[in-house]
Each structure stands twice: as structure tokens, then as C-alpha cells.
Amino acid sequence: MGNKHRVRFEPVGIEIEVDEEQNILRAAAEQGVQLMHGCKEGQCAACKSFVLEGDMDNIELDKYSTFALPDSEREEGQTLLCRAHAYEDLVIELLQYDEEIIRSGLPISKGVAEVVSNEPATHDMRHLVLKLIEPEEIKFFPGQYLDISVPNTDEHRSFSMAHVPGRDAHWEFVIKIYPDGLFSDFLASKVQVGDRLDVEGPFGTFTLRESRTSPIVFVGGGAGMAPVLGLLRAMADRGVDRKAVFYYGARAKRDLCFEEELRSLESRIPGFRYVPALSEPAGDDEWDGEVGLITDVVERCEPDLKGRDAYVCGPPPMVDAALAKLTALGVLEQNIFYDKFTTTGEPEGEDGP
Ligand SMILES: Cc1cc2nc3c(=O)[nH]c(=O)nc-3n(C[C@H](O)[C@H](O)[C@H](O)COP(=O)(O)OP(=O)(O)OC[C@H]3O[C@@H](n4cnc5c(N)ncnc54)[C@H](O)[C@@H]3O)c2cc1C
Numbered sequence: 001m002g003n004k005h006r007v008r009f010e011p012v013g014i015e016i017e018v019d020e021e022q023n024i025l026r027a028a029a030e031q032g033v034q035l036m037h038g039c040k041e042g043q044c045a046a047c048k049s050f051v052l053e054g055d056m057d058n059i060e061l062d063k064y065s066t067f068a069l070p071d072s073e074r075e076e077g078q079t080l081l082c083r084a085h086a087y088e089d090l091v092i093e094l095l096q097y098d099e100e101i102i103r104s105g106l107p108i109s110k111g112v113a114e115v116v117s118n119e120p121a122t123h124d125m126r127h128l129v130l131k132l133i134e135p136e137e138i139k140f141f142p143g144q145y146l147d148i149s150v151p152n153t154d155e156h157r158s159f160s161m162a163h164v165p166g167r168d169a170h171w172e173f174v175i176k177i178y179p180d181g182l183f184s185d186f187l188a189s190k191v192q193v194g195d196r197l198d199v200e201g202p203f204g205t206f207t208l209r210e211s212r213t214s215p216i217v218f219v220g221g222g223a224g225m226a227p228v229l230g231l232l233r234a235m236a237d238r239g240v241d242r243k244a245v246f247y248y249g250a251r252a253k254r255d256l257c258f259e260e261e262l263r264s265l266e267s268r269i270p271g272f273r274y275v276p277a278l279s280e281p282a283g284d285d286e287w288d289g290e291v292g293l294i295t296d297v298v299e300r301c302e303p304d305l306k307g308r309d310a311y312v313c314g315p316p317p318m319v320d321a322a323l324a325k326l327t328a329l330g331v332l333e334q335n336i337f338y339d340k341f342t343t344t345g346e347p348e349g350e351d352g353p
């Protein structure tokens with residue numbers, strides 16, 4: 001343990017104590033303060049904040065991507081809370097925060113889970129099902145994610161939960177297999193039913209803002225299916241009757257998954273529609289649904305999105321394109337909630353110190 005310092009967040013006026021050896025985001029989470037974050041690894045910029053009081057030389061940053069924090073922004077006093085270690089008392093202005101969730105933090109727990117099944121969801125995505133062995137329960141909100149350790153390494157990877165709390169003891173994930181990916185390789189060729197994995201969580205702020213009643217547009221691509229499925233399942237279970245539509249982008253028919261369940265959710269959630277779109281249908285795909293990039297399909301089907309909340313999840317380029325399109329179509333920036341599935345293997349862009 002190192003020395004401890006006080007860090008106050010404005011404009012919310014919350015103060016925490018931070019050990020020099022911990023990053024500020026982690027220290028906040030451990031004290032029940034749920035700050036906005038995504039990757040926790042300096043890549044997505046969701047935790048970017050402004051240092052109001054404190055010397056920048058007394059904030060040390062772990063490795064990060066300069067796409068998330070360009071040097072010019074760092075020089076202006078911005079920092080990434082998931083990478084920042086405080087060496088004096090600080091006052092930080094949160095550039096993004098959410099009144100509804102900042103006090104909703106659930107404790108982060110470490111646990112052990114057993115592999116129940118690992119079946120194909122599509123030709124390159126797996127439907128991994130785990131059973132928590134210990135502790136008995138890890139509380140989470142639908143849409144959050146878990147860190148799973150890669151056996152025999154010091155690495156972990158983040159995966160969004162597709163299941164809902166309390167449904168049954170099984171934890172579900174939808175995981176894309178990347179050639180040469182560390183976890184991908186483990187999942188594609190090494191894991192056995194009954195294997196035990198170290199897990200830690202919950203993390204993430206891609207959760208349903210329950211105090212809001214606006215109709216919702218979900219936009220997802222690839223494994224971004226997982227947390228959206230979690231949110232939709234939760235809406236159905238709890239009888240949430242907010243009007244909702246889910247635009248899901250895939251390349252061809254063989255990339256679609258959970259079709260049957262999504263169609264059945266159309267009858268379980270009043271006013272819910274599932275709209276899959278194929279960007280490159282194969283020659284033999286019999287398909288009379290939407291065709292095109294998911295962002296273009298949203299624009300074609302929804303010329304005016306004023307008054308909606310949007311939830312976006314998937315690979316970073318898709319999320320960035322969707323954020324730009326949704327704001328252009330009238331969704332207010334503060335009403336767009338998203339998770340970017342950034343990867344840890346090779347951070348995009350040059351690394352910071
Ligand atoms: C908040 C959050 C939630 C996430 N949830 C999910 C989820 O539910 N499902 C899921 O599948 N993933 C999810 N991810 C991504 C996941 O954590 C891993 O980063 C991803 O699965 C790759 O891990 P890997 O060990 O297989 O590959 P790595 O070993 O990390 O990467 C190895 C190589 O693969 C290449 N590679 C990795 N990703 C890509 C890519 N997108 N395109 C091209 N090449 C690539 C890299 O360049 C690298 O050279 C999430 C990420 C975050 C931050």
C-alpha cells in the first residue's frame with residue numbers, strides 16, 4: 001500500500017480516498033462510487049475527466065492509448081481516471097457522469113466460475129455458459145460486464161453478461177473468436193466443460209436507466225448482442241413497457257444469432273421490434289430483411305429520433321459511427337449509453353507512458 005490522498009469529484013461533490021497504488025476509478029468503485037467507464041484500460045475515453053485542482057506532475061498515468069487521451073488534451077489538464085494515480089489531493093471535474101448511477105455502485109468481487117458449455121452462437125462467435133462456484137452470488141445490473149482471467153497467464157479479458165440477475169445460476173456470454181487472440185484461442189481450442197475460471201466484477205455502466213421512460217433504440221453489432229440481450233431479457237422479466245427497437249448489424253445470415261429468442265421477445269415486451277440488417281448478404285442467403293450498414297439502416301428506418309434514449313454496443317468503429325449518426329438524427333448526447341468493445345491485445349494508436 002502507498003500513501004493515501006483525497007480526491008473530490010465535481011460537480012457532484014463526492015470525495016474519496018485514493019491509495020497511490022490504485023487508479024482513481026478503481027478506488028472510487030471500491031468506495032461505492034460508480035464513475036462512467038468502459039474498458040478500464042485507457043482505450044475508450046469513457047472515463048476522461050478534467051483536473052480542476054492539483055499539479056499534473058503529481059498524477060501518474062499507466063499505459064494508455066493516445067487515441068483516448070491525445071497529448072494536447074493531457075496538456076490542457078484532462079486525464080483518464082482508469083489509468084491515473086494521485087500523488088497529492090486533487091479536485092476532478094467529471095466530464096461525463098450520471099446522477100442515476102453514480103451512487104448505485106455494487107461491490108466488486110473476485111470469484112471462481114465453472115464452464116458449463118461453450119457452443120457456437122455463429123460460425124465465429126461462442127455462447128459461453130458459466131456457473132458461479134464461489135462466492136455464492138455476485139450482484140450485477142443487466143448489461144454490465146465481467147473480467148475473466150485467461151488461464152496460465154496474468155491477462156484477463158472483459159465480457160458482457162447476456163443473462164439477468166436471479167434468473168438461474170448460469171452466466172451467459174457471447175464471445176467473438178479472433179484469429180491469434182489470447183482468450184479466443186483458449187475458447188476455441190483449449191477450454192473444457194468443467195474447467196474453472198477466475199472472474200472479477202461487475203464492471204460497466206451500460207445499464208438500463210430505470211428512471212427514464214423515453215422510447216429506446218438499441219443499436220448493436222457482432223458480440224454487442226450480449227449486453228443488449230441482457231437488457232431486453234431484463235425488460236421482459238420485469239414487465240418494462242418502454243417502446244423499444246433493436247437494430248442489429250451482421251454481415252451475412254450466418255452471422256445472426258439468438259433470432260428465435262429475439263422474435264419471442266417481440267411478444268414479451270409490448271411495442272418491441274427486432275430489426276436485423278445484413279451488410280453483405282451471401283449469394284445463397286434467402287433474405288428479405290434490411291440490407292446495408294447498420295447506421296445507414298437506422299437512418300433509413302428512423303429519420304427522426306428526437307426524444308429517444310439510445311443504447312449502442314459493439315466494435316469501436318461501429319459504436320463511433322452510431323454515436324455520430326444518432327446525434328445527427330436527434331438523440332441528445334446525454335441520452336446515448338454505450339460500451340465499446342475495445343481490445344487489449346494491441347491498443348490502437350501509440351501508447352502513453
Ligand atoms: C467493456 C468491454 C466489454 C466487452 N465485451 C465483450 C463481449 O461481450 N464479447 C466479446 O467477444 N468481446 C468483448 N469485449 C472484447 C474482449 O474483452 C476482448 O478484447 C476480445 O475478445 C479479444 O480478446 P482476445 O484475447 O481473443 O484477443 P487479443 O489477444 O486481445 O488480441 C489478439 C490479436 O487479435 C486482434 N484483434 C483483437 N480484436 C480485434 C478486432 N476487433 N478486430 C480485428 N482484430 C482484432 C488484435 O489486433 C491482436 O493482435 C469487450 C471489451 C470491453 C472493453
Ligand code: FES
Pocket residue numbers: 036037038039040041042043044045046047048068080081082083
Ligand atoms: S474506461 Fe478509461 S479509457 Fe476506457
